[in-house]
Amino acid sequence: MREESGVLAVQRVSVSLSGRRILDEVDFALHGGAFCGLIGANGSGKTTLLRTILGFVTPTSGRVVIDGGRRLAQIGYVPQKIVLDPAIPMRTRDLVGLGLDGHRLGLPLAARARRRLVDAMLEAVGATSFAEQRVGELSGGEQQRALIAHALIRRPRLLLLDEPLANLDIRSIAATVSLLRRLALEYRMTVLLSTHDMNPLLPAMDCIVYLANGRAATGRTEDVVRGEVLSRLFGEHVDVIRVHGRILVIAAGAGNGASTDIERNPEHVVQVP
Amino acid sequence: MSSLLSALFEPGWNSSEPVLTAVVIGGGAAVVSGVVGVLTVMRGQSFAGHALADVSSAGGAAAFLLGLNPLLGFLLMGIIAAAGMESFSAHRIRERDLATGGVLGAGLGLSALLLYLDVTSKSTTGAAITVMFGSMFAMPPSVVPLALAVGTSAILAIALLYRPLLLSSLDPALARVRGVPVRLIGLCHLLVVAFAVALSAVTVGAILSTALLIGPAAVALRIAGRPGGAMLLAASIGVAATWGGILIAYDSYDWTGGHGWPVSFCIVTIIFLAYLAAGCPARDKVRAAARPGKGSVQAAGRG
Numbered sequence A: 001m002r003e004e005s006g007v008l009a010v011q012r013v014s015v016s017l018s019g020r021r022i023l024d025e026v027d028f029a030l031h032g033g034a035f036c037g038l039i040g041a042n043g044s045g046k047t048t049l050l051r052t053i054l055g056f057v058t059p060t061s062g063r064v065v066i067d068g069g070r071r072l073a074q075i076g077y078v079p080q081k082i083v084l085d086p087a088i089p090m091r092t093r094d095l096v097g098l099g100l101d102g103h104r105l106g107l108p109l110a111a112r113a114r115r116r117l118v119d120a121m122l123e124a125v126g127a128t129s130f131a132e133q134r135v136g137e138l139s140g141g142e143q144q145r146a147l148i149a150h151a152l153i154r155r156p157r158l159l160l161l162d163e164p165l166a167n168l169d170i171r172s173i174a175a176t177v178s179l180l181r182r183l184a185l186e187y188r189m190t191v192l193l194s195t196h197d198m199n200p201l202l203p204a205m206d207c208i209v210y211l212a213n214g215r216a217a218t219g220r221t222e223d224v225v226r227g228e229v230l231s232r233l234f235g236e237h238v239d240v241i242r243v244h245g246r247i248l249v250i251a252a253g254a255g256n257g258a259s260t261d262i263e264r265n266p267e268h269v270v271q272v273p
Numbered sequence B: 001m002s003s004l005l006s007a008l009f010e011p012g013w014n015s016s017e018p019v020l021t022a023v024v025i026g027g028g029a030a031v032v033s034g035v036v037g038v039l040t041v042m043r044g045q046s047f048a049g050h051a052l053a054d055v056s057s058a059g060g061a062a063a064f065l066l067g068l069n070p071l072l073g074f075l076l077m078g079i080i081a082a083a084g085m086e087s088f089s090a091h092r093i094r095e096r097d098l099a100t101g102g103v104l105g106a107g108l109g110l111s112a113l114l115l116y117l118d119v120t121s122k123s124t125t126g127a128a129i130t131v132m133f134g135s136m137f138a139m140p141p142s143v144v145p146l147a148l149a150v151g152t153s154a155i156l157a158i159a160l161l162y163r164p165l166l167l168s169s170l171d172p173a174l175a176r177v178r179g180v181p182v183r184l185i186g187l188c189h190l191l192v193v194a195f196a197v198a199l200s201a202v203t204v205g206a207i208l209s210t211a212l213l214i215g216p217a218a219v220a221l222r223i224a225g226r227p228g229g230a231m232l233l234a235a236s237i238g239v240a241a242t243w244g245g246i247l248i249a250y251d252s253y254d255w256t257g258g259h260g261w262p263v264s265f266c267i268v269t270i271i272f273l274a275y276l277a278a279g280c281p282a283r284d285k286v287r288a289a290a291r292p293g294k295g296s297v298q299a300a301g302r303g
Helices: A046-054 A092-101 A112-124 A140-152 A170-186 A227-234 B002-008 B017-042 B046-066 B070-088 B093-122 B127-133 B143-170 B172-177 B182-204 B209-223 B227-255 B263-279 B283-290 B295-302
Strands: A006-017 A020-031 A035-039 A061-066 A075-078 A158-161 A190-195 A207-212 A215-219 A238-243 A246-251 A269-271
Touching (some): A006 A046, A020 A046, A046 A075, A046 A207, A075 A140, A075 B172, A140 A170, A158 A170, A207 A227, A227 A238, B017 B046, B017 B227, B046 B093, B046 B182, B046 B209, B070 B093, B070 B143, B070 B182, B093 B127, B143 B182, B172 B182, B182 B209
Parallel strands (some): A158 A190
Antiparallel strands (some): A238 A246
16 A cells, blocks of 8 residues: 555544544555455444545544545445335436436436446446336345446546445355456556455455454555454454455454454354353 | 317306416416426425425415415415425434424414414405415416416426436435535425425415325326436326316306316316326336337227
8 A cells, every 4th residue: 555646545534423433543545446345343433434535524633635636526436225216217327327417407418428428337337237227126236236337437536335245145245346346447446345244355355444443454455354463453362264265353352342343243253252 | 079178168268367377377386396296206205395385374374464475475485494494404304304394383383373363354264265275266367477487497496406306316425425415405405395385385275285296296206217207297297187177177167056166176186086097007017008119009099
């Protein structure tokens, strides 16, 4: 993570929400083209960090620097999911088109160039087959693709995804990871993707932001996911076990105080009594 | 054919000035309500639309009391209520509904007071019925210019804000990432709803203007394939119901021995029947039938 060519720099960011410290001096930078996993249990501050990068949450101290300023013009954002009544006549194609010009005033003109852009984007994420289907009728994996296309159509330099792998079946998880990896290379994008389970990302990610107790350990995956690093982060003894190509993070002293984050994370943390 | 027409359109139908005023303002109100209603339903703000309509009755009652243009009264009260609902409003839907309910209660209370004053001080017993349920054939032609201005600005506002409105109705966070000022857009939408319900309040009355706002939009959203199409369809359904209702009410003077049925009743009943007709079959069937060349041809052949 070379700081000098950083697309995104999170500089000693602390966030308190209604008196509770959510993020504590989180500090990292992402260079161009990084594919980075934002890992942490539920409640560890992943969503707050993403919202702070987006500018929706103002840090109590520290700051977020987006290369070239103009934050929103450079960021694509994929929320975990959107809830839309299937009775609302909004097609996948409309959702993607609104990613292009949803902020513009006036009625949309049925320009051929716009249609071509939308078609190409639908094709790129493999959404052509359900382009005319209503967004409210899509499956979890289909909606994920539609939202990625919505976020990518303006070619952002930085793509933020909030738990894109949650609520997906195993096949869709693998497909989504390889799709994102391919798009990141194709569009020369920096990707920051939050997930509570890092294992599906292991083949794809080249860096990691590991959140626990509001603090972050960041760096290359093999440097961060190590017993002594995570022990420091969690404030208790943690073992990292690699088995069958998966990583298990095991907290020895689960249940006493600081380990609440680990407890809520059964997917990749096994507790030893 | 001509005998059928003369049976359908009672003599004097097209030469009576009250009828003409009703046709023009009623049609315009239906167009605006249809277009605005589709977005209101899509944004899940039917309750807010209903509340604005009810609260605007206080303005109508005040206009009655002061001898002002009733549309002006409905409009001002609607704008105040919209601003109030937005300023109390919170992000969570439940809290938004509570803010809406609070404003609704206060507004209707004020309306009760003003209507009481109307009835007692002016001895105009019809005030309550006119404000709440409309009296379409008693609209002063002086309402027309203001109605045109209100209707035109509502349609222009929707055209201008079309895409930000759609995007923020999809998901507020997505809209914010695109740089859409979501709260401002929400306020603008409520104001446009206030314009729409004020227009229909002078025609079908404050309480029934919800029917014109939500009914055609709900039917259109079941059938149409796209938001823009739904708006055009909702406007058409609204106009058809309004003009059909005016015609039936006008004709009803004949078969009810001079009393006639209220126009509002006829309009709202037509809308409700349309809603039932669109709601009974499964939505997929309706959509298939709406596509040209498939079900519609057979349906037309059988009909």
